[in-house]
Amino acid sequence: MEAAHLDTRSRQKAGLRGRKARLMVESTHATRDGRTGRRSQIKIVVPDDHSMVSLLGSRDELLHAIERAFGSDIDIHVRGNEITVTGPDGETELVSRLFTEMVDLLKGGTQLTPDAVERSLAMLRGESGESPAEVFTLDVLSSRGRTIRPKTLNQRRYVDSIDKHTIVFGIGPAGTGKTYLAMAKAVRALQDKKVNRIILTRPAVEAGERLGFLPGTLYEKIDPYLRPLYDALHDMVDPDSIPRLMAAGTIEVAPLAYMRGRTLNDSFIILDEAQNTSPEQMKMFLTRLGFGSKVVVTGDVTQVDLPNGQLSGLRVVQDILDGVEDIHFCRLNSHDVVRHRLVTDIVDAYNRYDEARVPEIKQGAAGRGGGSRKRGR
Numbered sequence: 001m002e003a004a005h006l007d008t009r010s011r012q013k014a015g016l017r018g019r020k021a022r023l024m025v026e027s028t029h030a031t032r033d034g035r036t037g038r039r040s041q042i043k044i045v046v047p048d049d050h051s052m053v054s055l056l057g058s059r060d061e062l063l064h065a066i067e068r069a070f071g072s073d074i075d076i077h078v079r080g081n082e083i084t085v086t087g088p089d090g091e092t093e094l095v096s097r098l099f100t101e102m103v104d105l106l107k108g109g110t111q112l113t114p115d116a117v118e119r120s121l122a123m124l125r126g127e128s129g130e131s132p133a134e135v136f137t138l139d140v141l142s143s144r145g146r147t148i149r150p151k152t153l154n155q156r157r158y159v160d161s162i163d164k165h166t167i168v169f170g171i172g173p174a175g176t177g178k179t180y181l182a183m184a185k186a187v188r189a190l191q192d193k194k195v196n197r198i199i200l201t202r203p204a205v206e207a208g209e210r211l212g213f214l215p216g217t218l219y220e221k222i223d224p225y226l227r228p229l230y231d232a233l234h235d236m237v238d239p240d241s242i243p244r245l246m247a248a249g250t251i252e253v254a255p256l257a258y259m260r261g262r263t264l265n266d267s268f269i270i271l272d273e274a275q276n277t278s279p280e281q282m283k284m285f286l287t288r289l290g291f292g293s294k295v296v297v298t299g300d301v302t303q304v305d306l307p308n309g310q311l312s313g314l315r316v317v318q319d320i321l322d323g324v325e326d327i328h329f330c331r332l333n334s335h336d337v338v339r340h341r342l343v344t345d346i347v348d349a350y351n352r353y354d355e356a357r358v359p360e361i362k363q364g365a366a367g368r369g370g371g372s373r374k375r376g377r
Contacts, residue, residue, distance in 0.1 A: 042092045044083040044099055052081055054106055055099070057114070065114035066098065069121055097124055104133035109147070115341075116151070122335070123153055130156075141184040143236045148184045152336040155181060162296060165328040167286070169274075170298040171314065172332030173347045175339035178298035179272050183232045186268040189294070190250070196266040197250050200229045201285075203276045204255040226253050229272060256281060265290035274299035274314045276306055282313030302350070 046055060056063040056078065067076060074087035074095060085095045101120050102112060110116065120132035135156045141148045150156040155177055162168050162185050170178040186198045230253065233242060237251075245251040256277065271277070271285055274297045289295055299314045306312060321327050334347040 038089045039087060040089050040092050041084065041086045042096050044085065044096055046081040046083065046099075046103070048081065050081075050103055050106065052078070054112065055102060057112065061114055062102075062112055062117050065117050066095065066121075069118060070095065094121075094124060101132045104131075105136060108133060108137035110136055110149070119152060126153075128153055140181060141188045141236060143187065144238065148181070148236070150181065151177070151338045152332075154330070154332045154336045155338075158330040158332065159185065161328045161330050162294070165326050166293075167289070167295045167297070167327045169314075169317070169327075169329045170296060170332065171301060171318075171329065172336060173300050173302065173334060175337040175343045175347075176332040177336070177338055178300075178332065179228070179270070180232055180235075182270050182296040182298055183229075184236060185296070186270060187233075187236045189268045195268045195292070195294070197252065197268075199264060199267050199269045200226075200233070200251070200253045200272070201256050201259055201270070202226055202229065202272045203274075203281065204257070226255070229253050229270075256285060259285055259288050262288055263290045264288050264293050266292040267294075269293060269295045271295070271297045272299070275301050275304045275312050277313035278306070279311060279313045279316045282317050286317075302354070 046052060057065075060078075063076065063078065067074070070087070070091060074085060074091055076095070077084045077086075083099065085092045087095075098117070098121055101124065102117065105112060105116065105120070116136065120136070123130060123132045123135065130153055135153055136149060136151065138149055138156060138159065139147050140150065140159055150159050154172075158168075158170055158178070159181055162182065170182060172178055183200075186195075186200075189195045190198055233251070233253075237245070242251065246253070256271065267290070269288070274282065276299075277285065285297075286295070297314070297317075301312060301315050304312045304315075318329060322329070334344045334351070337344040337347060
């Protein structure tokens, strides 16, 4: 048996200094198993000022989430405020880091959920070097008793890019927080007096349905297209003040066609569902940019509702503006979906289906091309 003793002071010198040095971590022994390799045992002592219920979850749901994530290789035992972890060397160290991050998240005001624990672990397993506590505790907007924060590393990068660049494209599947986070940044910019108004716009393209026959005024007809923007706005601004702000022009929600011919100064402008713009509409929108303004364009290139196979402006603009200074493309994926877990699975399933059909589509196109040439002769 190999012994490896590490007291708290040595542990701090090894890297758990400063704000990370809240947990007392002691490696009690290490052994070598012929089948599984080197195994070790780590004892984690949680400070008395931290609630074990908050750390482990109601009915130990967070503890169970950790056990499921690591599988049978890891044994975790809890007694009082002491957590003993036994398993392969690298995995026990990872569990220790995870509990350290969880304590930091709690101290930062984050309510831990199994989803938050799984996302933290995925980040620690990655090679980004980012701390989950630093990513998930960034306050984007505090409003109406709740705080809006990024929930994934890509969301944090998206929020940071909005601060750094004048025009940002947030491209990704449904549920990745593209519009919601952009809206939160817009409201924050208005609160901080960085802009004088917020302009929210969408192309009025029907998603396979026809609403034009409905009675009512023009605004009543286009309201269904803009409703998701209103919903996000109501989450972040006092609903009683929204009519007043809209009447004063401080907040404007309008279809994309209403942007033509305008120059938008000192504004935070969000174009949502941009995959449903034509290349000409995208150019028209981007050239509305005035002084002191910021633009965020969001969309999902896999859900284009344009008629007759029309080319999406969001797809084209990525090639046109790639490499232009002060314009940034931020891409999110299924790992950034913050809705129900099944949404992630659905997005992944559709991606696999589309990838599997690529050879079939190419073969079909070649066949149709060959047939037409034969008829031509």
